[in-house]
Amino acid sequence: MLIIVVSGSMLMGCTSQSKSNESDKKPLIVGMELAYPPFETKDDQGNPSGVSVDLAVALGEYLGRPVQIENVNWDGLIPSLQTGKVDVVISSMTITDERQKVVDFSIPYAHSYLGLLVNKNSNVNQVEDLNQAGKIVDVKKGTTGNIYATKNLSNATINALSSENACVTEVTQGKADAFIYDQLTIYRQNQLNPDTTKAILIPFQDSESWGMAVNKGNDELLTQINSFIETYKAQGGFAELTDKYLKAEKQTFDTLGFPWFFD
Numbered sequence: 001m002l003i004i005v006v007s008g009s010m011l012m013g014c015t016s017q018s019k020s021n022e023s024d025k026k027p028l029i030v031g032m033e034l035a036y037p038p039f040e041t042k043d044d045q046g047n048p049s050g051v052s053v054d055l056a057v058a059l060g061e062y063l064g065r066p067v068q069i070e071n072v073n074w075d076g077l078i079p080s081l082q083t084g085k086v087d088v089v090i091s092s093m094t095i096t097d098e099r100q101k102v103v104d105f106s107i108p109y110a111h112s113y114l115g116l117l118v119n120k121n122s123n124v125n126q127v128e129d130l131n132q133a134g135k136i137v138d139v140k141k142g143t144t145g146n147i148y149a150t151k152n153l154s155n156a157t158i159n160a161l162s163s164e165n166a167c168v169t170e171v172t173q174g175k176a177d178a179f180i181y182d183q184l185t186i187y188r189q190n191q192l193n194p195d196t197t198k199a200i201l202i203p204f205q206d207s208e209s210w211g212m213a214v215n216k217g218n219d220e221l222l223t224q225i226n227s228f229i230e231t232y233k234a235q236g237g238f239a240e241l242t243d244k245y246l247k248a249e250k251q252t253f254d255t256l257g258f259p260w261f262f263d
Contacts, residue, residue, distance in 0.1 A: 031086035108209035115186035145180035238262035
């Protein structure tokens, strides 16, 4: 489904220096999976909403191009770049060596760590407790949590499911001991399910960097995107996104002494 987003005045005067080329006026088609609130989701009317949507619109304004958001399942995002269905993926995507073999990434615009959503009755207090026979670990298919579990939790049963909600449901129902995903989502899901889950937020691996992805060899667009990210950050754009979508989470992370996504 192709969803049109009309570019608005969201970037505090942040505009590109090279908008004379007529081809630059073509719509910028942005792929994301609208199933990861508050980054990529839909509002009550079914329209794209969230951090990445605002970021995409700001990028379009910077380039002087209208923006189209295409809702793509997670495992179809990279293929959609390779086939030319979308111009750029902005979908909280971690920069990994494997993905860099097939797409080009921008400079990082956010950094995250993995966390654990654990069933409250499970005797799991750290990630190492999961690496034993009889433990069931849910991950979302194709994510870095999936990669981590496959590499480091060989003694556990790893269930790769298609959606975040499915993983959370299994943990709340006691069908899985834990769900491995990014810290922020784990924190939010624990807040939504306090009676059945506990959150383990202490980092257990190096930070992961999120980047915008373009097709291999699209150097012109990649250069423009990198310039946009630097300008947007310098002008306080990421701080505004935090205040709009993640203010309470930022306060909690500050209290716990955890690095913030956009710092």
